[in-house]
Amino acid sequence: MAIEFPTRELILDTHSTPAPPNEYGDVFGRIGSLETRLARNSREIAAAQSVRYRVFVGEMKAMLPPVAMHLKRDFDSYDDICDHLLVIDNAIEGEIEEQIVGTYRLLRQEVAMANGGFYSASEFDIEPLIKRHPDKQFMELGRSCVLPEYRTKRTVQLLWQGNWAYSLRHGMGAMFGCASFPGIDPQEHALALSFLHQSSLVKDEWMVSAKTDLYRNMDLLALEEIDPRQALLAMPPLVKGYLRLGAMIGDGAVVDQAFNTTDVLIVLPIAVISGRYTNHFGTDFTRFAS
Template sequence: MTLDLAQTTAPADIAQEPGSVAGQAATDVLGRIGNLETRLARSPAEIDAAQAVRYRVFAEEMQAQLSPDAVRRKRDVDAWDMVCDHLLVLDTSIEGDAEEQIVGTYRLLRQEVAATSGGFYSQSEFDVDALIARHPDKRFMELGRSCVLPAYRTKRTVELLWQGAWAYSLRYGIDVMFGCASFHGTVPEEHALALSFLHHNVKAKDEWSVAARPELLRTMDLMPAEGVDARKALTAMPPLVKGYLRLGAMIGEGAVVDHAFNTTDVLIVLPIGKISGRYLNYYGADAGRFAS
């Protein structure tokens, strides 16, 4: 499902909300490390630039099959772009406008916004409804469409993406973060080591259990537990997945092959209350560690 979002503005509830991070152009920086900083998109032009970065990564690098209009415009665009906030990583050492400084992006969708805007993106692949129904007292937030330009795929950039999401979640009283994370390619067996490690060691259970939709589920149990070398498995994982595991994230049951995006997707589930204490200390319980 795609819409022509070239002229869309930021979501109304964000742009017009008193004190919203999206409306604080001078004070909305959520994290900074060296010449890199993270904040929310401030304008339709910046959202458009983030969509251009997504196109470069998803279509040009990973061979995602996008719509003819997306290919013509060289933008990765879908219906959720209108209702999500867009977290950016910018390299401030690059001369030019902010749109030219964007090197990474992440989409943030709060539960109350999703409830009035067609639901969560990941519901098309995973049974998120059942997970949310089990926790009526908690506020969920979906993280999605994460991408970083090749030259910036470092620990520092991943730290900033996390810092931005963490600061945003604190500001909006989020209890649980979740979202799809991707392995490149549509053959899960090519990632047998990493997927099997996730299945045997960090699968979400009990009140946090969540599975891929039955008609889409591909097993992650591709190797016996005793045959999985943990060190090699972690090395084989995408940096974002590895970063979430360090924080204490769990993984849903089963993977989903997304042929359009040429990926194998898993579901990340990260309750705020389960985040490792040492990382809360590192980033700051008030998200202030990298904010200035």
């Protein structure tokens, strides 16, 4: 699942700069006091899990396993095999636990296949999609999360800089992952879901759908009932950001009872990312591909 960032646009900030080389080689960019990089140790991963707990449980009323609720950390077995992208506010005094304000969980195909598969495969039928693209490596984006006071253009910008730089470094051919609508009644999001189904549905070699036993219809309104402008206004900002990058939407939604969300699958081939994003990120971050 993923929480949506309340920012109107996924706009590139011309004041963002790639970070200079560092001893770890994992810092992907900085804007002011904010920095995006990978988690370096188990302590930082635990701190990111605490941020996830604050958002998913504190705000969204997710129900996690008892041990997670007791420890006040959102965690599962995938945390041990994923890389964890962080946004850190260096202006906050104190330890790293207080400085992490946003996170993404990144899982490369080679790692997933060596450890039982992708997280999204619990909701969506991922395997046929991957088999149709033997020449591409896929990267899963998950557990996107930002603290309320940092849900700004700059934070989203840094998260995407990190995703892009990471994908270049590892030679990824496509990204995918779940994006979430709040609540477990798809009908409450009929306008937005219908618009996504009718305007951005995956097709041909990118076809992927929700698992049969979990499949919830997204095509809830007739075409003449859909006002595109109103549909976009009703859509979570992160989903709109994905669309601006050229993403497609999988066939069918899935209701996640534990996280109190309705999930759709985002599919984003690297080759179709729009030119303005490619030009910006490519110029600044090609150096991080090696």
